[in-house]
Each structure stands twice: as structure tokens, then as C-alpha cells.
Amino acid sequence: ETGVTQTPRHLVMGMTNKKSLKCEQHLGHNAMYWYKQSAKKPLELMFVYNFKEQTENNSVPSRFSPECPNSSHLFLHLHTLQPEDSALYLCASSQEWRRYTGELFFGEGSRLTVL
Amino acid sequence: KQEVTQIPAALSVPEGENLVLNCSFTDSAIYNLQWFRQDPGKGLTSLLLIQSSQREQTSGRLNASLDKSSGRSTLYIAASQPGDSATYLCAVWTQGGSEKLVFGKGTKLTVNP
Numbered sequence: 599e600t601g602v603t604q605t606p607r608h609l610v611m612g613m614t615n616k617k618s619l620k621c622e623q624h625l626g627h628n629a630m631y632w633y634k635q636s637a638k639k640p641l642e643l644m645f646v647y648n649f650k651e652q653t654e655n656n657s658v659p660s661r662f663s664p665e666c667p668n669s670s671h672l673f674l675h676l677h678t679l680q681p682e683d684s685a686l687y688l689c690a691s692s693q694e695w696r697r698y699t700g701e702l703f704f705g706e707g708s709r710l711t712v713l
Numbered sequence: 714k715q716e717v718t719q720i721p722a723a724l725s726v727p728e729g730e731n732l733v734l735n736c737s738f739t740d741s742a743i744y745n746l747q748w749f750r751q752d753p754g755k756g757l758t759s760l761l762l763i764q765s766s767q768r769e770q771t772s773g774r775l776n777a778s779l780d781k782s783s784g785r786s787t788l789y790i791a792a793s794q795p796g797d798s799a800t801y802l803c804a805v806w807t808q809g810g811s812e813k814l815v816f817g818k819g820t821k822l823t824v825n826p
Contacts, residue, residue, distance in 0.1 A: 639818070641804075686754070688756055705756050
């Protein structure tokens with residue numbers, strides 16, 4: 599297993615569905631992140647977990663619910679999404695949140711389409 | 714509020730050409746700047762990380778410079794190849810307030826054979 603792994607790579611869901619995105623990192627890092635990438639917009643930080651504790655919630659709607667059971671795994675639970683939530687969701691990790699000298703490593707992303 | 718701008722938004726060059734991608738940021742109070750590469754539909758791959766105290770970093774054909782006082786960074790790609798075709802993003806770790814990594818929208822590079 600390499601780096602940061604995200605599953606599924608593609609997901610299509612209706613507005614009433616409940617689904618989850620999964621992220622796993624094999625780098626021994628302590629901080630994990632969810633980013634949203636929409637067309638023609640910069641990457642938007644959604645959530646940050648540092649040593650399993652949520653340290654940042656960037657005003658994300660409650661229909662997105664993160665979960666971090668341990669430092670290696672991060673989930674994003676999705677329910678009653680809107681079509682405008684369709685985007686590429688990227689997971690990333692770094693050695694530690696606010697350890698600014700560290701690099702950020704990204705997964706391949708989960709392409710979400712909400713019908 | 715930190716804003717990161719990348720110019721141009723798209724660039725098309727013939728193979729073998731040397732090229733420069735630009736990144737500017739409005740708040741010079743940064744910890745570091747990171748350049749990424751993103752292939753279509755894929756995640757981001759880290760290319761170079763420059764600490765705020767550094768002026769440049771090099772990796773193979775890539776050279777990134779940082780002028781923190783003027784809020785600018787450049788990514789120089791030497792002897793470009795078709796495999797360099799991708800979107801290049803820069804991001805800065807911003808100090809103060811809500812410290813976070815702020816991204817530009819990227820420059821889409823196409824290297825033609």
C-alpha cells in the first residue's frame with residue numbers, strides 16, 4: 599500500500615442516499631484532512647483531524663459528517679446531499695497539524711456525483 | 714484574508730521549451746509554500762516545498778523560487794516533456810488567524826510533442 603488511499607474512486611448517489619468516503623494513510627502521519635475541489639475553484643479545506651481530534655471545521659454543512667477512529671483512517675459520511683456538492687473530494691495527511699515545515703500528501707480523490 | 718493567484722491559467726508550449734509558472738500571494742506572513750502537480754481526475758502530487766526562510770528548491774528539472782517580501786513564487790521547468798502536461802498548483806501555509814493551506818486555482822500546462 600502506498601501513501602494515501604481513498605475509496606471509492608467514483609460515487610454516484612441520489613439526494614436521499616447515505617454513503618461514506620474512506621481514506622487511509624500508510625505514512626505514519628498524525629494529521630488528516632478533507633478537501634473539496636470543484637470545477638474552476640481553488641481547493642477548499644473542509645476538516646482537519648490531529649491525533650484523532652477534530653481541530654478545524656471550515657463552516658461545512660452538517661450533511662457532511664467526518665469521523666476519525668484513529669490516526670490512519672478518516673471517513674466522510676454523506677447524507678441528503680445537493681447537486682452542488684458534486685466535486686472531487688481529496689484526503690490528505692501530514693506529520694502533524696500546525697507543524698508547518700511538513701509536506702502535505704494527497705490521495706487520488708473520490709469523484710462524487712449527486713443526482 | 715490570504716489570496717493566491719496563478720498566472721497564466723493555461724499554457725501550451727512545444728516540447729523541449731523551458732518555461733516558468735507564476736504564483737503570487739497577498740499576505741507575506743507565510744510558513745512555507747508548496748508546489749503540486751495534478752493529473753486529470755487524480756489527486757495532488759507534491760513537487761517542491763520551500764520554507765519561508767529559503768529562496769529556492771530544486772528537484773531534477775524543476776526549480777522553485779520564493780520571494781516572500783514581494784509575495785511571489787515561480788516554478789521553472791527545464792526542457793519540458795509531454796509527460797509534464799498537468800495542472801500545477803501552488804499553496805501557502807498562512808500565519809495568524811485561521812492558519813491553513815491556501816491554494817491557487819492552478820495553471821494547466823500542455824506540452825506538445
